[in-house]
Structures are given as structure tokens and as C-alpha cells.
Amino acid sequence: MxxxxxxxxxxxxxxxxxxFLFQVVFVTVVxxxxxxxVAIGLDRATRRFDRAPDRTDRS
Incomplete structure (x- = not known):
């Protein structure tokens, strides 16, 4: 540890x-x-646990 x-x-x-300029570039690029x-991965992971039915419009 x-x-x-x-x-x-x-x-x-x-x-x-x-x-400072290099810090900004680092944050922007990395x-x-x-x-x-991480956000996309969490979104996809939480969709598996979503129990709500599909919200497709059938009109």
C-alpha cells in the first residue's frame, strides 16, 4: 500500500x-x-438493473 x-x-x-497550460492540456486529453x-460504463451497467418497461411510443 x-x-x-x-x-x-x-x-x-x-x-x-x-x-498551467500543460495542466489544462493534461486534463483535457487524459x-x-x-x-x-467511466460515465458511459456506469450508464450501461445501471441499464441492466433498470426494471422499468421500454418507453416506446406505440401511437
Whole structure:
């Protein structure tokens, strides 16, 4: 567990020492797509547990 904490601390220190522009680029290129993938995965996972009937309009 200590190794994981040390790696995270080193990464955090590296990221916070970058110039602001590079931090913005990192967030835009890495963090936002990662968050989108997590959101899509959670959405698909929760659809399996959705017990509501399909809401197709049959008129």
C-alpha cells in the first residue's frame, strides 16, 4: 500500500509543478475522456438493473 501512495504522491507532485497550460492540456486529453468512459460504463451497467418497461411510443 505504501508503494501505491508513494507513486501517487510522485505523480501529484509532477503534475502540480507543470505550467498551467500543460495542466489544462493534461486534463483535457487524459482526465475528461477517462471520466466520459467511466460515465458511459456506469450508464450501461445501471441499464441492466433498470426494471422499468421500454418507453416506446406505440401511437
Amino acid at each position: 505504501r508503494t501505491i501512495i508513494d507513486v501517487w504522491d510522485a505523480f501529484e507532485l509532477w503534475l502540480t509543478q507543470l505550467p 482526465v475528461l475522456p477517462l471520466c466520459a468512459l
